Amino acid sequence: GIATALLHARGARVVAVEPGEGMAAEFRRRNPRVPLVRGDGNRLPFATGSLDLLTYAQSWHWTDPARSVPEVLRVLRPGGALAVWSNDPDVRVGWIAGQHARIEERFGPGWYINARAHSREGLEFTARLLPWSRRVTIDTHLAKLSTHSLFLIREPGTDAFLAEEHARLTALFPNGWVEEHYVVDLNVALRTA
Template identity: 75%
Template sequence: MADGAVERARSFGSAAGRYADHRPSYPDGLFDVLEEVSGVALAGARVADVGAGTGIATRLLHDRGAAVVGVEPGAAMADEFRRRHPQVPLVRGDGDRLPFASGSLDLLTYAQSWHWTDPARSGPEALRVLRPGGALAVWSNDPDTGIEWIAGQQARIEEEFGPGWYVNEHPRSQSGLEFTTRSLRWSRRIGVDAHLAKLATHSLFLVGLPGTGEFLVRERERLLRLFPGGTVAEHYVVDLRVARAGRPERPLT
């Protein structure tokens, strides 16, 4: 990764507790679709959740019965993971050098973290650790810009700090993997201050760029004018991409 991307990738440790408190979870339907597309039943499956952070997705996989282990490179995020999910195993590592034997996993997951890897390494590593017929699943919660107020907020951030602030994914061709894609829409209602606290856990706001604090103050004023009751409905699109190991992709019907 370029120096700027490395700095942003490392920035989450400074906000591990806030990240766990304010980042959204994932809808229950995601894991039903994941099982359908991947062909892997989660109950009893050998799963590694890479870039696990504070364990938001890892815990959900554990709750679905997966024999899941979190993989996290950052010390502060790993500490927060262990504090909140002491029943879920965690190892230190990253997607470019997975600490697993070849062919040992049924499913490899990246929730909001695939873009922090080097795809020239993480793609082959995924194929190495998966058993034939296993699957790599990559997903993220993306703001639904089909919603007017969310599109406006995204435009203001880009106008202030430039395009590409919302780091999400590598171009798919870089990984050498063939993905099947599904999208799920969902929403949650939270207070304006909670929404801004969530926004402040994104790397753009953690690396100390000039003007980010002032932007959040102005954004609070705008949102309270737009939502005088103090509550917003955050809308998300979960972009799920699944690549199968050792057998052709199953076409969607």
């Protein structure tokens, strides 16, 4: 809902799509002026040819491309666009790569869902990688890390891991601040006919 709210705040006419009741209720609480419909990327609740732009902010990986791609092509007008993006930690930065390796060592591979392959079946995308960074406290960094599902569902050992990671990062960054580096992976496909 973050991207939806930002697009709405900038004047776009938007409709949010949410499959789950809990997240739908939370979205409505935070964004009471934004219309919301129930559905998912495999069954879009929109009329054929009704959309100029369809976005998937950190959510394309949840779809089944054999079903979602035909749905995208169905609901977009000719000349309409599909925009798919994710905001991912930049693992080219040493300390971030180390943190990811420690998480995988402790909890297994695949913990970071956006790292899974994005299917482009049947669509021709133009892609851009947009690096950016922000300076935050170690506590803010770990609070952000703890929003990933691995930590939200409270896998055994996550609290201990976060405490160990706090100590490790404090030793690396004794002033208590880290420079988080990210890469936005933006992909746009046009419906040509």
